[in-house]
């Protein structure tokens with residue numbers, strides 16, 4: 001299976017990086033920064049399955065080799081340990097730029113590094129895109145809307161972001177990354193795409209990464225209380241990872257720059273989320289209230305009209321459908337491959 005002749009074409013020299021929708025005849029050479037992470041590794045699965053050659057660039061801050069090791073013998077796959085804050089020379093057709101810690105616990109751990117990753121890292125990848133004529137996709141975030149005063153959030157909303165708070169390294173970092181992306185587009189003609197991703201969950205999330213879905217699932221499996229921060233009435237909208245990956249690929253292959261909200265409009269309070277986790281894992285799972293973190297957005301829900309109209313995309317998997325798929329992956333990782341729960 002892995003010895004098929006390579007059909008990789010370095011297209012950017014003669015196509016200017018343009019890949020017409022539906023006319024993709026050659027396989028592409030694609031960089032996925034952050035490809036050993038949660039979202040990145042699922043994207044790599046789809047690109048490899050489509051026949052493309054994939055170079056994963058990752059410094060393993062939050063990513064894991066285990067997420068991509070099933071490709072180690074595949075000649076269409078390469079893994080480079082590299083920090084995107086340092087320059088990088090590659091010849092590629094497309095760049096999916098995901099490298100950046102996404103969990104608040106991780107991005108607050110070293111905030112200056114988070115800013116450097118968002119700003120210098122994005123600058124380097126845009127410089128690379130400019131040099132080789134590659135198409136560049138930025139994975140921005142719903143956090144650019146801050147603690148939103150408009151609900152649901154539409155792409156035209158400029159947001160309500162604290163520039164000096166503990167989340168600013170991420171929010172403002174991503175806002176600057178969007179600015180850089182648009183400036184390379186306008187100033188240097190780089191073909192760019194911007195996705196604003198809303199809370200996403202699924203298999204391969206770090207078990208203890210501090211995000212709410214992974215926390216609740218791991219806690220319920222371990223028979224620990226689920227930690228609800230604040231009064232639990234704040235809302236988020238949870239998207240299953242395969243829906244996101246489909247959206248990212250449609251955005252990359254389509255003709256529109258964006259920004260596009262990519263998220264599931266199904267909105268839940270944290271207490272409602274805890275209830276869905278109880279239904280899925282253990283009806284007796286307990287809840288424990290903890291003080292909330294600083295600057296926590298009160299509500300978040302995407303308006304996805306633009307993505308529906310221009311990308312023909314909308315999420316297919318509801319929280320109640322997606323959660324069991326994540327739970328079986330977590331069960332295996334929490335308890336080990338061949339053990340039953342609680343053993």
Ligand code: NAD
Pocket residue numbers: 033034035036037038039040057058059060061062063064082083084085097098099100101102103117121139140141142196197198199200201206
């Ligand atoms: P993740 O932490 O699982 O993955 C991020 C990956 O980037 C990891 O593999 C990490 O090792 C790598 N990385 C971090 N800093 C790096 C650096 N300086 N150089 C090279 N690699 C580096 O997170 P994720 O959930 O997969 O998020 C992927 C992208 O999507 C991020 O850019 C994130 O901001 C964005 N996003 C995710 C969500 C979500 O809910 N998952 C929501 C909004 C935006």
Ligand code: UDP
Pocket residue numbers: 086087088089090123124125126127128129130131
């Ligand atoms: N860069 C890179 N790989 C490349 C081309 C550029 O990492 O293939 C980096 C480069 O080191 C620079 C950044 O991208 O720090 C921006 O590059 P650009 O050419 O736009 O700006 P300049 O180098 O002129 O400041």
Ligand code: UDP
Pocket residue numbers: 103104199210211212213215216227228229230232234236270292293296297
């Ligand atoms: N949260 C929670 N318990 C946890 C982790 C998070 O109640 O164990 C809350 C958090 O306060 C926030 C929401 O869940 O209101 C989403 O947090 P997460 O860190 O997953 O993502 P965010 O959207 O804040 O980046």
